[in-house]
Structures are given as structure tokens and as C-alpha cells.
Amino acid sequence: MISSSDQAERSRVPTTGMRGGLGRTLLTAFLVLAIVPLSTLSWYATHRERRDIQREVTAKLSSVATMMEGQVRDWTQARLSTLQILASVPSAQHDAVALARGAERADDARDRLHSQFEAVLGRDQAFRRLAFLDVQGQVLVSTGALSSLSPEVKALLEGESNVHVTSLDPSEEHGVVVAQPVVSSEDQPVGLLVGWLDLEVLSSQLHAPQELGSGGEVYLVDSSGTALPQGEVLRSPGIEAALSGEPVEGLYQNYAGTPVIGVYRWIPALSLALVAEQSQQEALAVTDNVTAAIIGASLLVALVTAIIAAVVTRQITRPVVQLTESALSIAEGDLAQQVPVTSRDEIGILAYVFNRMASELKSLYDDLEAKVAERTAMLQRANYQIQRRAIQLAATVEVSQAATSILDPADLLEQVVRLVHDRFGYSYVGVYLLQPEAAGQKQQLRLRQGTGGGEIVESVMSQPVIMNAGPSDEDAASDWVGRAVRRAMRTGEPSVISWSANRAEEIFSSPYIRAEAALPLKMGGETIGVLDILNTEADALDEDAISVLQNVANQTTIALENARTYKKQKETARRLQKTEAFRSRFLAHMSHELREPLTNIIGFSRLILKGLDGPVNDKQRQDLQIIHANSQHLLGLINDLLDVSQIEAGMMELNVQPFDLADVIDSVMATTNALVRDKDIELRRELDDLPSLQADVTRVRQVLLKLLTNAAKFTEEGSITVQAWSEDHKVLVSVRDTGRGIPPGDQQRVFERFEQGELGNGSHPAGAGLGLALSKEFVEMHGGDIWVESSVGEGATFTFSLPLEPKPEELSG
Amino acid sequence: MQPENATVVVVEDNFQNFVLITRLLAYLGVEDCEWKASGWQVLEFAESLSKVDLILMDIFLPEADGYEALDTLRHHPRFEDTLIVAVTADASVQNMQRAKEAGFDGFIGKPLDPDRFPNQIRRVLQGEAVWEVE
Numbered sequence: 001m002i003s004s005s006d007q008a009e010r011s012r013v014p015t016t017g018m019r020g021g022l023g024r025t026l027l028t029a030f031l032v033l034a035i036v037p038l039s040t041l042s043w044y045a046t047h048r049e050r051r052d053i054q055r056e057v058t059a060k061l062s063s064v065a066t067m068m069e070g071q072v073r074d075w076t077q078a079r080l081s082t083l084q085i086l087a088s089v090p091s092a093q094h095d096a097v098a099l100a101r102g103a104e105r106a107d108d109a110r111d112r113l114h115s116q117f118e119a120v121l122g123r124d125q126a127f128r129r130l131a132f133l134d135v136q137g138q139v140l141v142s143t144g145a146l147s148s149l150s151p152e153v154k155a156l157l158e159g160e161s162n163v164h165v166t167s168l169d170p171s172e173e174h175g176v177v178v179a180q181p182v183v184s185s186e187d188q189p190v191g192l193l194v195g196w197l198d199l200e201v202l203s204s205q206l207h208a209p210q211e212l213g214s215g216g217e218v219y220l221v222d223s224s225g226t227a228l229p230q231g232e233v234l235r236s237p238g239i240e241a242a243l244s245g246e247p248v249e250g251l252y253q254n255y256a257g258t259p260v261i262g263v264y265r266w267i268p269a270l271s272l273a274l275v276a277e278q279s280q281q282e283a284l285a286v287t288d289n290v291t292a293a294i295i296g297a298s299l300l301v302a303l304v305t306a307i308i309a310a311v312v313t314r315q316i317t318r319p320v321v322q323l324t325e326s327a328l329s330i331a332e333g334d335l336a337q338q339v340p341v342t343s344r345d346e347i348g349i350l351a352y353v354f355n356r357m358a359s360e361l362k363s364l365y366d367d368l369e370a371k372v373a374e375r376t377a378m379l380q381r382a383n384y385q386i387q388r389r390a391i392q393l394a395a396t397v398e399v400s401q402a403a404t405s406i407l408d409p410a411d412l413l414e415q416v417v418r419l420v421h422d423r424f425g426y427s428y429v430g431v432y433l434l435q436p437e438a439a440g441q442k443q444q445l446r447l448r449q450g451t452g453g454g455e456i457v458e459s460v461m462s463q464p465v466i467m468n469a470g471p472s473d474e475d476a477a478s479d480w481v482g483r484a485v486r487r488a489m490r491t492g493e494p495s496v497i498s499w500s501a502n503r504a505e506e507i508f509s510s511p512y513i514r515a516e517a518a519l520p521l522k523m524g525g526e527t528i529g530v531l532d533i534l535n536t537e538a539d540a541l542d543e544d545a546i547s548v549l550q551n552v553a554n555q556t557t558i559a560l561e562n563a564r565t566y567k568k569q570k571e572t573a574r575r576l577q578k579t580e581a582f583r584s585r586f587l588a589h590m591s592h593e594l595r596e597p598l599t600n601i602i603g604f605s606r607l608i609l610k611g612l613d614g615p616v617n618d619k620q621r622q623d624l625q626i627i628h629a630n631s632q633h634l635l636g637l638i639n640d641l642l643d644v645s646q647i648e649a650g651m652m653e654l655n656v657q658p659f660d661l662a663d664v665i666d667s668v669m670a671t672t673n674a675l676v677r678d679k680d681i682e683l684r685r686e687l688d689d690l691p692s693l694q695a696d697v698t699r700v701r702q703v704l705l706k707l708l709t710n711a712a713k714f715t716e717e718g719s720i721t722v723q724a725w726s727e728d729h730k731v732l733v734s735v736r737d738t739g740r741g742i743p744p745g746d747q748q749r750v751f752e753r754f755e756q757g758e759l760g761n762g763s764h765p766a767g768a769g770l771g772l773a774l775s776k777e778f779v780e781m782h783g784g785d786i787w788v789e790s791s792v793g794e795g796a797t798f799t800f801s802l803p804l805e806p807k808p809e810e811l812s813g
Numbered sequence: 814m815q816p817e818n819a820t821v822v823v824v825e826d827n828f829q830n831f832v833l834i835t836r837l838l839a840y841l842g843v844e845d846c847e848w849k850a851s852g853w854q855v856l857e858f859a860e861s862l863s864k865v866d867l868i869l870m871d872i873f874l875p876e877a878d879g880y881e882a883l884d885t886l887r888h889h890p891r892f893e894d895t896l897i898v899a900v901t902a903d904a905s906v907q908n909m910q911r912a913k914e915a916g917f918d919g920f921i922g923k924p925l926d927p928d929r930f931p932n933q934i935r936r937v938l939q940g941e942a943v944w945e946v947e
Contacts, residue, residue: 592873595902596827599924603833606927612840635924655907664906671947674928697906701946 023317030309035302042294050287054261057283058249061216061263064209065276068218069265071205076163076178076197076270079126083180083193092116096132096182099140100190113141120195129196132182135189156194165271168199168220168228175199176270203229215260215279220272227255227275238262242273251280319347323354335362385544392548395423399552403559407566413449416531416556420549421451426535427513428453430461431521431556432485433529443467445485445530453534456509461532465489480507485530488518492527494546498538508534517541519553523561531556583649587642594638601631640770643702644753647777654696654781661693661700661731665722668704675712676720684721693731694805699778703786706771707735707798715739718795726804730784734799742790750788751776775800814938816842819866821934824849824882825900826874833925834869834900841931851875852882859891867937868892870917872901872908880915887916898937900925904946919943 086092095109095116117130121143131142137154155164156179167175180193206218206229221242225233234255241250242264249263259280266273319342326337337358339351398419406412413431421429430450437443445465450458465482467489480503487495495518501511515538521529531553535541605628608616616624646652669683676683693700704722711720718738725732742750753773772786779786779800790796821843825831831848838846847862849855851874868886872879879899886892896919899912904922912920919937921930922945929945937943 592902595924596830599902600827600829600833603830603837603925603927607833607836607840610840610927612836612927657910659906667945670945674926698946701906705947 022320023313026313026316027306027309030313031302031306034305034309035298038298038301042291042298045294046287046291049290050284053284053287054251057261057278058263060211061261061276061278062249064212064216064218065263065265065274067209068206068276069267069274072202072220072267072270072272072274075126075202075205076176079124079178079195079197080162080180082120082124082127083178083195086116086120087180087182087193089116093182093185096140096193097184097190099132100134100182110141114143117141117143126198126201127195128198131194131196132191133194134191140191156192163270165222167224168222168226168272169231176202199228199231203231212276212278213282215258215282216277217254218274218276220267220274222272230255236262238264238275238277239273242266242275316347319343319351323347323351326354326358330358330361335365388540389544389548391423392545395419396548396552396555398423400555400559403555403562406559407563409560409563409567410449412556412559412563416552416559417449417451420531420533420552424533424540424545424549426452426533426540428457428461428532428534430532431529432465432532433521434489434527435464445482445489448529453508453513454510457513457534460508461534465530484516484518485532488520488530489527492520492522492525494519494550496541496546512536514538515541517546517549519546519550521553521557521560523557528557528560580649583645584651587646587649587651590638591642595635598631598635598638602628602635605631637770640774643774644770647774652781654699656694656696658692658694659697659700661690661724661733662687664697664701665704665724665733668701668708669722671705672708672712672720675709679712679715680717681712681715682719684719686721686723688725690724690731691726691804693802695782695802696778699781700802703775703778703800704733704735706775707800710771710798711735711737711739711796715795729804730801731804732799732801734797736795736797738795741792741794742788742796743792747788747790751786814866816935816938817844819843819938820845820847820862820864821867821869822847822849822855822862822865824852824855824868824870824874824879826850826871830871830923833927834930837925837927837930838934841934843934852877852879852885855882855892856885856889859889862891865892865895867934868895868897869900869921870897872899872903872912880911883915883917896937898943906946909944909946913944920945922946 087096092113095113098109099106099113113132117132120130121127129142129144132140134140155166156162156177162179162181163176164179165176169175176197176199178195178197181189182191182193184190202220206220209216212218219230220228221234221239222228223243225235225239225243227234227239236255237252238250238254238260243266249261251259251261254260254262254277260277261280261283262275262277264273264275319339322339326339329337335358338355339358341348341351341355399416402412402415402419406415417429417431420426428450429452431448432445433448435444435446444467447462447464450461453461460481463481465485467486484495484497497516499507499514499516501514504513505511507513513534513536515535517533517535519531519533520527521531531549533541533549605624607613609621609624609628643652665685665687669685673683708720708722715737716739720738721734721736723734723736751772754769776786779802782802784800784802786798786800788796788798816838821838823831823834823846825834825848828848835846835848847858847865849858852870853876855868870879870882874882877885879901883897886895886897897917898919898921899909899917900921900923901908902923909920909922919942921933921943926947933943933945
């Protein structure tokens with residue numbers, strides 16, 4: 001079925017229906033060129049012929065007319081001559097005169113004259129009648145009855161002419177009359193001899209000559225239009241012209257309506273017109289023959305021309321038509337068109353050029369087709385690659401998701417191997433990791449995770465890959481398995497190996513595995529393993545795929561490293577937690593276990609010193625005091641160390657609660673009392689009304705105790721004053737002593753660990769120099785401050801401030 | 814109450830500490846002084862004790878700590894009204910507070926000060942509240 005659109009399409013393509021165009025045009029041109037001049041020529045020839053013939057006929061008619069005119073004139077003249085002779089006959093003359101004079105014997109004369117007349121009439125048939133008239137017009141003698149003075153006689157009498165034509169009507173008896181005056185011997189006019197002419201006789205004279213043919217006619221026409229021999233009034237352009245006196249000739253239709261060639265003459269002597277006519281048909285009969293011959297010849301010539309033209313046209317157009325047909329075939333897609341080159345003219349050149357163009361077009365087209373096929377293949381390949389790349393990228397994304405979400409190395413590797421195998425569609429995917437080096441063993445890689453392939457492939461791939469010591473034996477012929485892995489491991493670059501079917505059969509017992517790609521798992525400059533891939537097509541492991549896979553390998557490495565680090569960190573954290581717990585337990589234990597024996601030493605030495613166990617001599621007392629003092633020093637040191645280590649471990653936490661600072665001050669001062677009871681020192685207490693304070697009471701107590709203990713330690717006599725007041729959302733506590741003071745250079749150092757002032761005697765006071773540092777630590781943990789004001793010899797004032805409510809962020813210290 | 818008439822039970826896992834306490838109590842005048850290593854021992858021997866005026870309870874004990882021991886003792890009709898004072902090396906204001914809330918009748922921090930301890934006990938026996946961290 002051809003659809004309508006196909007038809008529409010086809011109708012736009014020029015078809016062979018157009019092929020006649022050029023031929024037809026040429027043929028028409030040829031015919032027009034042949035026929036038009038021929039026609040013109042023949043028309044001209046015919047025309048000339050007609051004109052010549054017409055002229056010839058006219059000339060003939062003219063001569064006929066001249067001849068007839070002469071005849072008519074002669075005939076009339078002859079009658080006149082007859083009358084002249086009669087008049088000149090003396091007897092007749094005599095009789096006539098006698099008659100005219102009315103003399104006697106007039107009757108005789110009449111009779112004689114009459115007989116004379118009769119004789120004439122007998123001799124000449126042309127006279128119808130004869131008469132003798134006197135000068136008055138009285139009929140003297142007449143043959144036949146004759147009325148007196150008839151109009152024609154009257155005309156004769158009056159006129160000069162001796163011929164008078166009244167009418168050419170043959171029935172008219174008085175049509176044409178001739179007259180001869182009769183004169184006496186004395187030359188006196190006596191009368192007139194009048195003869196009436198018979199028109200029929202005249203008309204018999206008017207026979208057209210033979211050469212005019214049957215269509216020829218000669219006739220006379222009188223002024224009234226009556227014609228002779230027709231004897232009736234006729235009308236025609238020729239007659240009109242003749243009567244008007246124009247001696248002309250022409251073509252017209254005669255009285256009977258026949259087209260004629262006519263010549264006409266006016267005969268003034270007779271007041272008659274003479275018309276000679278010949279029918280055109282007859283006259284031009286020859287012309288028509290000639291014309292027919294010419295037309296026939298023209299047609300023949302035209303026919304011949306047409307045939308020649310057709311042949312020539314065909315000759316000319318055939319190659320053009322062939323070209324056209326070939327061009328149309330090409331247009332329809334058949335490019336294998338060749339036109340035979342038959343001539344060396346322009347058409348031949350055109351055909352040659354056409355053939356060249358067609359073959360060039362064909363080669364171009366073929367080339368184009370090949371190119372299109374190539375491009376299509378390329379596009380398909382590109383498309384396939386893009387699709388594959390999209391899948392691979394998606395897989396890469398999945399791998400990176402897995403990499404970020406899976407923290408267990410084994411799970412991670414399983415996921416990566418599965419994703420690469422499933423998404424990339426490779427036959428076998430495995431990950432080898434470098435084993436930790438063992439003494440005396442070569443470096444080796446072990447398969448950690450693998451998927452795909454058959455049992456044999458799996459067993460082949462699961463063999464450990466042992467790194468050779470040097471590169472020299474790397475490619476030992478037998479060592480095909482693991483070659484790519486070793487290479488990737490050694491170079492840190494992707495390594496691709498193509499297998500022949502035989503080789504594959506040999507290694508994997510399968511001829512289908514064709515390529516192996518090993519991608520190093522690189523971390524920094526170090527290769528920790530290899531991602532190994534087997535595939536049935538080497539194409540699927542092209543450069544692009546390798547770069548994508550390398551990307552996957554890189555991500556896997558990072559993820560693996562992350563997972564390992566995570567594991568390590570988890571272990572570290574656990575160990576740290578354990579350490580912390582241990583440290584915490586250790587501290588708690590130490591605080592108990594270290595202090596308890598010390599408390600016993602202190603307690604029992606004091607017991608003895610107090611004499612509870614009996615009297616003690618001075619030496620014993622001194623020794624015991626040393627034991628007691630050192631034990632107490634050690635206890636303080638241990639306490640401080642425990643605090644410091646607690647702070648260092650970040651385990652020192654403030655237990656903030658509201659308490660009454662005054663109570664704490666009182667309690668500490670009560671304790672301090674024991675320290676100053678052997679010295680001349682007054683303990684003073686100057687407390688304002690204090691608001692409730694939020695702080696860790698134990699630490700505040702410790703600080704206060706430390707300041708008081710220090711003051712007691714460095715003061716020999718005078719006073720120790722504890723002051724407390726509040727200002728600006730703070731509570732301030734100061735301990736002022738009257739000791740020897742601290743030099744300005746040392747005032748900051750006293751708050752540093754293991755720094756302490758010197759006693760006056762150059763010896764160090766008891767304590768490890770941790771007390772003030774700890775106090776500073778505790779105060780600052782509360783968000784407070786501690787400082788000292790002192791001048792040497794005038795004592796020192798230690799002051800610390802505590803915010804009424806510690807700021808939340810400062811609690812965490 | 815005079816120290817001479819008082820019966821004091823010392824719950825202390827460290828024998829040397831008990832000896833020190835006993836010696837200081839003896840210096841004070843206390844003659845009847847019993848040593849128990851744990852709260853359970855106190856309960857165990859509750860019936861055999863004629864009277865108990867004061868229990869000095871270490872907090873840091875093996876087995877049940879001082880708070881548990883206190884709780885157990887308080888549920889015993891024999892010790893409902895007995896003075897029980899915490900004596901501990903874990904001497905902090907917080908612990909003292911906790912002891913107060915738990916129902917102890919006093920708090921004396923270790924190390925014991927031989928100079929002050931006899932006096933502290935005397936005050937306890939006289940019905941004074943003694944809450945001293947040091």
C-alpha cells in the first residue's frame with residue numbers, strides 16, 4: 001500500500017511525463033519554422049498568381065471591351081452609312097425634296113421613297129423601320145405606322161448627334177434611332193432620314209468572344225440601367241461605375257450576384273456603357289489549382305520537415321532524456337547510474353560529466369554510508385559505555401556509601417566485592433590484603449573476600465600470592481596465577497593481563513576468562529592490598545573501567561583504613577576507659593591504703609608523745625617529734641598528690657551546693673587553733689553578714705585550711721586574721737598574717753606547683769609546695785580568683801574570691 | 814554519760830586503728846571497749862552485749878559499708894537509740910553531709926588527731942553533736 005503521503009511525495013518528483021517537454025518544444029519550433037515561411041511564401045505566390053491572372057483577365061476583358069465597342073460603333077456607323085447612301089442617292093434625294101416641298105406627284109415620290117425604304121429594309125435586317133421627316137418633324141414617308149413626332153425623333157431633330165439611344169429595351173421599338181439629314185441640291189435641309197435600329201440585331205453582335213469562356217459576358221447598358229442583350233434593368237457596382245462614366249475595372253458581384261472581374265466603358269457617342277465581365281471563378285480557376293498545388297507542396301514539405309524534426313529532436317533529446325532518467329533514478333536513490341557516452345558534442349560532455357558526478361556521488365554516498373555506519377557504531381559504543389559508566393558510577397557511589405557506613409573491615413570487603421561483582425558484571429572479584437610480615441617468610445597476600453567464578457576459579461584465586469624477593473623471577477613462565485596481583489602490589493599501579501583461551505584453560509580450567517585486572521589498594525605511598533578482577537571480555541577492562549575501578553579501590557582502601565582506625569580507636573578507647581577505671585580505683589585505693597598506715601604512725605607517735613604509754617625522755621621525745629612531723633608532712637604530700645592526680649586525670653569534679661561560709665570558717669579556725677597553740681599568735685575572725693554561697697564546700701574548706709596552715713607556718717608571733725565579705729556577686733575571704741612576707745618577685749611563683757617560700761633559716765617548710773597551686777586550681781574551678789598582697793617583713797594577705805553562683809561552664813573544669 | 818561507765822563498740826577493719834582508738838579511749842577513761850570488724854559482727858553479737866552506748870563506725874568497710882551497717886543496726890531494736898558516729902578516712906564535707914542524712918549521730922574524720930580525739934568522744938558521750946571533718 002502506498003500511503004497518501006507517499007503519493008504526495010512521489011507527485012513532487014518529476015516523472016517521465018515531463019520528458020516529452022523538450023522534444024515537443026523542439027518539434028514545435030521546427031514545425032513553426034518550416035510551416036510559417038512556407039505558408040507565407042505560398043500565400044504570396046497565390047496572391048501574386050491571382051493578381052497576375054486578374055490583370056491578365058482584365059486586360060483580356062479590356063481588349064474585348066474595346067473590340068466590342070468598336071463593333072457597336074461600327075455597326076451603328078454602318079447604319080448611318082446606309083442612311084447617308086440613301087440620302088445621297090439622287091432619285092431618293094429628289095423624291096425627298098419633292099416630298100418636303102409638297103410638290104405634285106408627291107404621292108409618287110412617297111411611293112418611290114417608300115419602296116426605296118423597303119428595299120433598304122430588305123437588305124439590312126438591322127433596320128426595323130425607316131422614315132423621312134420634314135424639318136418640322138412631320139412624318140412624310142414611313143415604313144410601318146408611325147405616330148408623329150416621337151421623343152427620339154424630337155431629340156434627333158434638336159440634337160447635334162445623329163444617333164440617339166432612348167432605351168436598350170428590345171421591346172421598345174424606338175430604342176435606338178439613327179438619322180441622316182437630307183439636303184437639297186441647293187444644300188437646303190429638307191428633312192431627315194430616320195432609321196429605327198433593331199436591338200436584337202445589335203445584341204447578336206454582342207457575343208462574347210471564345211477566350212472569355214462560358215463565364216464571360218459582354219453587354220451594353222443604357223443610362224436607365226437597361227442592359228442589352230438582357231433587356232432588363234440591371235444593377236451592379238460595375239454598371240453603376242460604368243454609368244457614371246468611369247472607365248474602370250474591378251472585382252465585384254455582377255447583377256446576378258456572381259463574383260466577376262469586370263471592365264466597363266462609356267461610349268459617349270451612343271450614351272451607352274459597355275460592360276465586359278468574366279466570372280471570377282472561371283477566371284481564377286487556374287489560380288486555385290496553383291494554390292492547391294502550393295498548399296499540397298507546403299503540406300508535404302511540412303510533413304517532411306516534421307519527420308526530420310522528429311528524428312533530429314529525438315537525436316538531440318535522447319541523451320538528454322537518458323540523462324534525465326538517470327538523474328531521476330539517482331534522485332530515487334539508485335546511484336549506480338551510468339549514461340552511455342555516444343557523442344563528442346556538448347551532450348556527450350554533459351553525459352561524461354554526469355557519469356563522473358554520479359560515480360563521485362556514489363562513492364561519496366557509499367563513503368557516507370560507511371561513515372554513518374561507523375558513527376552509528378561509535379555512538380552505540382559510546383552509549384553503551386555511558387550506560388555502563390552510569391552503572392559503574394552508581395556502583396561507585398554505593399561503594400562509597402558502604403565505605404562510609406560499614407565500620408567492620410570484613411563486612412566492608414564483602415559488600416565492596418559483592419557490589420563490584422554485581423554492578424560491574426565481572427566474572428570474579430576478589431580482594432587480597434598484605435599479610436603482616438613474619439620472620440623468615442616472604443611477603444604474601446591472602447584473599448580476604450572473593451565472589452563469582454566457579455569452584456575451580458575460587459580455589460585458584462584463594463591461593464596466597466607470595467611476593468618474590470626480586471623482580472627477576474616475577475614472570476616465571478609457570479607463575480601465571482597472581483602475576484597481576486604481584487605486579488600491582490610491586491608497582492602500586494593497576495595491572496591488566498589478557499589471557500589466551502589456552503592459558504585460561506590451563507589456569508582456571510575455563511577458556512572463557514580472558515582478562516585480569518589488579519588494582520592496588522594504596523594508602524599514602526603504601527600498598528596494603530589488591531582488588532583483583534577476572535572477566536570474560538578484555539573490553540570491559542579498558543582504560544576507563546580501570547580508572548573507575550581504581551577509584552573504587554581507592555575508596556575501599558580509605559574505608560578499610562577507616563574501619564581499621566575505627567577498630568583501633570575503639571580498642572584504644574576501651575583501653576583508655578579501662579585505664580581510667582583503673583586509675584580511679586587506684587586513686588581511691590591509694591587514698592585509703594597510703595593514708596591509713598600514716599594515720600597510724602601519726603596517731604601512735606602522738607600517743608607516745610602525749611605520754612599515754614608512760615614517760616618519755618627528752619631524746620625519745622625529739623625523735624618521736626621528728627617521726628610525727630615527717631609523717632604529717634608525708635600525709636599532706638599524699639593528700640595533695642592525690643588531688644593533683646585527680647585534677648590531671650580530669651576526675652576532679654566540683655560538688656556544688658549551698659552552704660554557710662561562716663560555719664566553714666569557724667570549723668577551719670578551730671582546726672588551726674592546734675597549729676598555733678605553741679606560738680604567740682592571735683587568731684582573729686572578722687566576718688560580715690555573708691550571703692549563702694554556692695560552691696564545693698570541701699574544696700573551699702581545703703583552700704581556707706591551706707591558707708591558714710601556711711599563715712601559721714610562716715608566722716612566729718602576732719596575729720592571723722580571717723576576714724570575709726561580699727561585693728559585686730562575689731564573696732571574698734582573706735587571711736592576713738604578720739609573718740615575714742613574700743618578696744614581690746615570688747608573689748606569683750607561690751601559686752605555681754612545687755614552688756614554695758623559704759623559711760627564715762633557709763630551710764623549706766613542710767609540704768611539697770602543692771598547697772597554693774591546688775588552692776588556685778580549686779578557686780579558679782569555681783570561677784574565682786586568688787592573689788597575694790605582701791611586703792617583706794610586714795606579713796602577707798592571701799585573698800580569694802568566689803562567685804555567689806558559679807557559672808555553668810566553669811563547673812566542668 | 815561519764816566515759817568510765819560507757820560501753821563503746823568500735824567497728825573497724827584495721828586492727829591497728831582499733832588499738833589506737835582503744836588507747837585514746839582508755840586515756841579518756843573508757844574501760845569497756847569492744848572491737849568488731851564489720852556491721853554483721855555487731856548484729857551477730859548484739860544479744861551477747863550487755864549494753865552499748867556508742868558505736869564508732871568506719872565507713873570504708875569490706876562487705877557492707879558503714880551506711881548499710883547503720884541501716885541494719887537501726888532496724889535492730891537493741892540499737893534504735895544507740896549513738897552511732899562515723900569515723901572515716903573518707904573525710905569530706907560531702908561525706909559528712911551524707912552521714913548526717915543517713916542517720917549517724919556524729920562524724921569524725923581520719924586521721925584521728927590524738928590531741929583532739931579524746932575530747933571529741935567526751936563531747937559525744939555528753940550528748941553534744943560532733944561533726945568534724947578534721
